[in-house]
Amino acid sequence: MATTEAVDVVMPQMGVSVSEGTITKWLKQEGETIEADESLLEISTDKVDTEVPSPASGVVTQILVQEGETVEVGTKLAVIGGEAGAPVPEPEAAPEPATAEAAAEAEAASSAESPAPQPAPAPEPAPTPAPAAQPSNGGQDGKSFVSPVVARIAAEHGVDVSSVPGTGRGGRVTKKDILDFVESGAQAAPAEAPAQAPAPEPAPAPAPEPAPAEVPAAATPKPAAPPPAPEPAMAGAGERLEPMNAMRRGIAEHMRRSLDTAAHVTSAIEVDMSRVVAIREKLKPEFQKQYGVNPTYLIFVARAVVETLKRYPWINGEIRGEQIVTRPYVNLGFAVELTDGKGLIVPVVKNAEGLNLLGMAQAVTGIAERARNKKLTPDEVQGGTFTITNPGGYGTFHGTPIISQPQAAILGTYALVKRPWVVQDSFGKDVIAIRPIMNITLTYDHRLVDGALAGRFLKDLKEALETWDEVSY
Amino acid sequence: MAIAREAEPVGSLSEVREAGLDREDLLTVYRNMLVTRGIEERGHILYKQGKIPGSFYTGRGNEGSSVGVATAMSGEDVGTPLHRDMGVHVTLGVEPWRIFAQYMGRVDGPTRGRDGNVHMADSKLGLIAMVSHLPAMLPVAVGCALAFRIREEKRVAVAWFGEGASARGDAHEGMNFAGVRRLPVVFICDNNQWAYSTPTHLEYACETLADRAQAYGFDGVVVDGTDVLAVYRETKRAIEKAREGGGPTLIESMTLRMEGHAVHDDAFYVPKEMFEEWAKRDPIERFRTWLRDNADLTDEEEEQIGASVKKVLSDAINRADESPLPDPSTLTEGVFATPEDLDTPHHK
Amino acid sequence: MAEMTYLQAISDGLRTEMRRDKRVFVIGEDVGVYGGAFKVTLGFQEEFGAWRVIDAPLSETAIVAGCTGAAIMGMRPVAEMQFADFISCAWDHLVTVAAKQRYRAGTPVPIVVRLPSGGGFSGGPFHSQNPESSFAHIPGLKVVCPATPEDAKGLLITAIEDPNPVLYFEHKHLYRRIKADVPEERYTVPLGKARVHREGDHITVVTWGAMVYTADDAAKQLEADGISVEILDLRTIIPWDKQAVLESAKKTSKVLVLHEDNRTGGFGGEIAATIGEEAFEHLDGPIKRIAAPDSPVPFSPPLEKAFIPQVEDVAAGLRELAEY
Numbered sequence A: 001m002a003t004t005e006a007v008d009v010v011m012p013q014m015g016v017s018v019s020e021g022t023i024t025k026w027l028k029q030e031g032e033t034i035e036a037d038e039s040l041l042e043i044s045t046d047k048v049d050t051e052v053p054s055p056a057s058g059v060v061t062q063i064l065v066q067e068g069e070t071v072e073v074g075t076k077l078a079v080i081g082g083e084a085g086a087p088v089p090e091p092e093a094a095p096e097p098a099t100a101e102a103a104a105e106a107e108a109a110s111s112a113e114s115p116a117p118q119p120a121p122a123p124e125p126a127p128t129p130a131p132a133a134q135p136s137n138g139g140q141d142g143k144s145f146v147s148p149v150v151a152r153i154a155a156e157h158g159v160d161v162s163s164v165p166g167t168g169r170g171g172r173v174t175k176k177d178i179l180d181f182v183e184s185g186a187q188a189a190p191a192e193a194p195a196q197a198p199a200p201e202p203a204p205a206p207a208p209e210p211a212p213a214e215v216p217a218a219a220t221p222k223p224a225a226p227p228p229a230p231e232p233a234m235a236g237a238g239e240r241l242e243p244m245n246a247m248r249r250g251i252a253e254h255m256r257r258s259l260d261t262a263a264h265v266t267s268a269i270e271v272d273m274s275r276v277v278a279i280r281e282k283l284k285p286e287f288q289k290q291y292g293v294n295p296t297y298l299i300f301v302a303r304a305v306v307e308t309l310k311r312y313p314w315i316n317g318e319i320r321g322e323q324i325v326t327r328p329y330v331n332l333g334f335a336v337e338l339t340d341g342k343g344l345i346v347p348v349v350k351n352a353e354g355l356n357l358l359g360m361a362q363a364v365t366g367i368a369e370r371a372r373n374k375k376l377t378p379d380e381v382q383g384g385t386f387t388i389t390n391p392g393g394y395g396t397f398h399g400t401p402i403i404s405q406p407q408a409a410i411l412g413t414y415a416l417v418k419r420p421w422v423v424q425d426s427f428g429k430d431v432i433a434i435r436p437i438m439n440i441t442l443t444y445d446h447r448l449v450d451g452a453l454a455g456r457f458l459k460d461l462k463e464a465l466e467t468w469d470e471v472s473y
Numbered sequence B: 001m002a003i004a005r006e007a008e009p010v011g012s013l014s015e016v017r018e019a020g021l022d023r024e025d026l027l028t029v030y031r032n033m034l035v036t037r038g039i040e041e042r043g044h045i046l047y048k049q050g051k052i053p054g055s056f057y058t059g060r061g062n063e064g065s066s067v068g069v070a071t072a073m074s075g076e077d078v079g080t081p082l083h084r085d086m087g088v089h090v091t092l093g094v095e096p097w098r099i100f101a102q103y104m105g106r107v108d109g110p111t112r113g114r115d116g117n118v119h120m121a122d123s124k125l126g127l128i129a130m131v132s133h134l135p136a137m138l139p140v141a142v143g144c145a146l147a148f149r150i151r152e153e154k155r156v157a158v159a160w161f162g163e164g165a166s167a168r169g170d171a172h173e174g175m176n177f178a179g180v181r182r183l184p185v186v187f188i189c190d191n192n193q194w195a196y197s198t199p200t201h202l203e204y205a206c207e208t209l210a211d212r213a214q215a216y217g218f219d220g221v222v223v224d225g226t227d228v229l230a231v232y233r234e235t236k237r238a239i240e241k242a243r244e245g246g247g248p249t250l251i252e253s254m255t256l257r258m259e260g261h262a263v264h265d266d267a268f269y270v271p272k273e274m275f276e277e278w279a280k281r282d283p284i285e286r287f288r289t290w291l292r293d294n295a296d297l298t299d300e301e302e303e304q305i306g307a308s309v310k311k312v313l314s315d316a317i318n319r320a321d322e323s324p325l326p327d328p329s330t331l332t333e334g335v336f337a338t339p340e341d342l343d344t345p346h347h348k
Numbered sequence C: 001m002a003e004m005t006y007l008q009a010i011s012d013g014l015r016t017e018m019r020r021d022k023r024v025f026v027i028g029e030d031v032g033v034y035g036g037a038f039k040v041t042l043g044f045q046e047e048f049g050a051w052r053v054i055d056a057p058l059s060e061t062a063i064v065a066g067c068t069g070a071a072i073m074g075m076r077p078v079a080e081m082q083f084a085d086f087i088s089c090a091w092d093h094l095v096t097v098a099a100k101q102r103y104r105a106g107t108p109v110p111i112v113v114r115l116p117s118g119g120g121f122s123g124g125p126f127h128s129q130n131p132e133s134s135f136a137h138i139p140g141l142k143v144v145c146p147a148t149p150e151d152a153k154g155l156l157i158t159a160i161e162d163p164n165p166v167l168y169f170e171h172k173h174l175y176r177r178i179k180a181d182v183p184e185e186r187y188t189v190p191l192g193k194a195r196v197h198r199e200g201d202h203i204t205v206v207t208w209g210a211m212v213y214t215a216d217d218a219a220k221q222l223e224a225d226g227i228s229v230e231i232l233d234l235r236t237i238i239p240w241d242k243q244a245v246l247e248s249a250k251k252t253s254k255v256l257v258l259h260e261d262n263r264t265g266g267f268g269g270e271i272a273a274t275i276g277e278e279a280f281e282h283l284d285g286p287i288k289r290i291a292a293p294d295s296p297v298p299f300s301p302p303l304e305k306a307f308i309p310q311v312e313d314v315a316a317g318l319r320e321l322a323e324y
Helices: A098-113 A148-157 A175-184 A246-261 A274-291 A297-309 A357-372 A451-466 B013-018 B023-048 B063-071 B086-092 B096-103 B137-151 B169-181 B209-216 B228-243 B272-279 B283-294 B299-322 B339-343 C006-020 C044-048 C060-072 C084-098 C101-105 C132-136 C149-161 C211-224 C242-252 C267-278 C301-307 C311-323
Strands: A007-010 A020-026 A039-044 A049-053 A058-063 A070-072 A076-080 A264-272 A318-320 A323-325 A332-334 A386-389 A409-424 A430-445 B078-080 B157-162 B185-191 B219-224 B249-254 C002-005 C024-028 C053-055 C076-080 C112-117 C142-144 C166-171 C179-182 C195-198 C203-207 C229-233 C236-238 C255-262 C288-292
Touching (some): A039 A076, A049 B023, A264 A451, A274 A297, A274 A357, A274 A430, A274 A451, A297 A357, A297 A386, A297 A430, A297 A451, A332 A357, A430 A451, B013 B023, B023 B063, B023 B086, B023 B096, B023 B228, B023 B299, B063 B249, B063 B283, B086 B096, B096 B299, B137 B157, B137 B185, B137 C084, B169 B209, B169 C060, B185 B209, B209 B219, B209 B249, B219 B228, B228 B249, C002 C006, C002 C149, C006 C024, C006 C044, C006 C149, C006 C166, C006 C179, C024 C044, C060 C076, C060 C084, C084 C112, C084 C132, C132 C166, C132 C267, C142 C149, C149 C179, C203 C211, C203 C242, C203 C311, C229 C242, C242 C255, C242 C267, C255 C267, C255 C311, C267 C288, C288 C311
Parallel strands (some): A332 A386, A386 A409, B078 B157, B157 B185, B185 B249, B219 B249, C024 C053, C142 C166, C203 C229, C255 C288
Antiparallel strands (some): A020 A039, A020 A070, A318 A323, A409 A430, C002 C179, C142 C236, C195 C229
């Protein structure tokens, strides 16, 4: 019974090690009929010469390999039955490998246009207030090698390994060393779960303008020695000494360096948050029920900041050597206080410019939770381009934060306070209303950012908050 | 000078009856031989059509020996047949479609695609699957006989090996141990005169392998492997002797391997005259002639048997072809046995 | 409870099973009349008869393959190799037939092969080996290495029950040197579960067989210096208790793998590689291995002493790791 469906004839494998065969003779030509099991062609292989029986009865519709040709085992040699002259389906063209590459190229091209040198966030040259341990290019001195477990613990606790004394070989920090430090020092979960995620914190020490500072209100009376080599200090009568832990030493170093590096100037603006309050009231139940996140005022501010920064790249920028660095993305850091005031950590939401309000709420909530549970990855505490700090949780209405190096500015948000406010009534006349007012500061590096620029930024930010665009935000 | 006895050919139907087979049984034997050859011929074609992977081995010319031995086994006996002994599987009742499924590496083959060609066995039928290292199964069969001896059961193990495999230590150790302990095992040496391209005089130096039996303390006999009834009769004697506690026997069954070592080997090294001579002694043709001469085999009976065999085989191939290929995700399953696995027919 | 030597515990386990289950029989060279080269089966032939305690010819293949055939027929054979070293004669059968029969033919092969292994008494190259790793490499075989009398009895009983081929390595050096209380009734010790031989916090030693005691002596030395060493006795090589090893590695963050077998290709490599793959971020130091050097087991005492890891070697290795 002739086959109506096309049946392939393939080069058989005559023996386990045989990989190819040669057609020596076709016993039938195209168009001739053949019975199943009747010999169709003769082949020759390394092991043996033999005949190949037809797998089906029917017409030899196509002969694909000619006498004398050598092909691999499994190659289609002929077709029995089916449509005469039907084109044998070509093996599909290999899917274009270009797609992925093309996408990558497009991406590279677009980022090449932007002034930013590379898409990856530039690794920070100096430790941030709570940096992750950097795995070293091992083997130079025992001190620089960080073992996997030490790296992991350091990242989890935001400890700078280089400031942990090491008792291992060559001065290496051992697991025991870092565990001891974490025990004695920056312990436990940062932040209560506040309505304003991340926890409020008086950001860096209350260092005022470049004018001679009052003595910093530190508990320790003695001046902080440079972190690496603390000199043994003496206690006076009635005084108590306690050691500075790794985090504290890190913060001290960073704050001092930041003030020494940047020309700190702070400008402030008052923002009528009524519209934000109203929108928040509306969205809060939905956000909590559907997404499990609380849209705090900080999150609204963060969203508006990111949107506004798009028009002020220098405020999201950096001075590097003699160059000004700008970038099309915003890696937004949030200062988070650790419990008991033992220190602070600044987790970073990468690519915040791509987040809408809900996305921002989710990102911030997530990062705060990870900071609390010591589950931040090293990547999440590096690479920030702009920072927001929220000292207002304690009710303060103004402050002068210190910039997180090597960024160009830091935004401070303060208590939302109901104030009597002059507004216009429907006739355009001045009346007093009660409005929720928030003071917002921008502390900026005057080497790069001038007062006028800062002022315009704050003005735009204020406008964004006061006229909150529900659709595009 | 050979020591071992040579078996006599079987003469008449009444002699056969004495040996325990009636006419119906003989027709079954004939049919079994045809099915055996048919499976291997069809398989050969399938292999050349690319439907059977790996390599393909046949026992062409050994149908008389394999069917003859298996016919002499009782339902309680066990055996370790080899790759020239497809006739054993057929005679003991393995369904042909499962054999084709095994060849094609399908899920319904006895090894579910995990092993190929004749490396299969149905444990319900008392068979143990062979391996490639020969004669590794010979001492295993001896171990089966050991179990029967310990438990004082009237069961016999049949152990096959080729004349080439006789050169390996496993053969010696197995037969020696069996002889020492007079275990109920019958050794069948399929001597088809060629181990791949190696002729017998390069495999052993004694005149017949059956002679070695004496060295192990038991009897050896040489039989014409193309005479299915002679093979049957000798095997029956040996099995009954073992069953009654008489210890092992070594039966050397002489044939010629009528095809290459495997289908990819054209056996150019075998002298043409050998093929011509042994072709005249084709076991199936020989038995057919004997049946016509001694058992009144009629044309109708022949035709009927032939047609039925043909149908069985094509149905078998179709059915086997429907069996799926194994699922790669099951690859590492079953490396280790679980206690439930001990519920196999062998272990009862 | 009764105090038994490691050897007596093995005998006791075997005897318990043979009394309980008619299918169990012993076969090997000199196991019957002589009671076994090490006297493990002393008195067995008198009790169980010559067809259950079988004096085999000098034929390791026939012995082990015979066990396979008998096991397929429903028996539970226990073969004794006179020395573990001789298993190489039956290696072909084990890896070709026994290991693969279940996988490819659905036929389980419930056999046990007892293997007196290990050195320390000038046995020379052919009476002192620890060949567990070559079998560990073959899928389908199980490998067991008890170190204590209690484990020796329990693991042997479990091995006999197990439907797979089990290679049971009994360390000769422990036969009469180790004594402990062993339950007199029948009990099993599960295959594949490690045992904490000694608890500790600073370093984990993963080991088995006679090396458990060497590690213990070394750990005692380190304890005096305030270093707390945990010793994990694997007990089973295949399947090995990966979970217990990883847990201990995560606890201490420093691991020493110790075995008496040659270093290259020894089973310690498998353990070390697995720890490296699955506990990388928990490591506070490199994974160390201490094993015999890559040579056959030498005969003369000073050579053998340099070959088999000694207490001092292990203590030094532990110290080095502790100080890392």
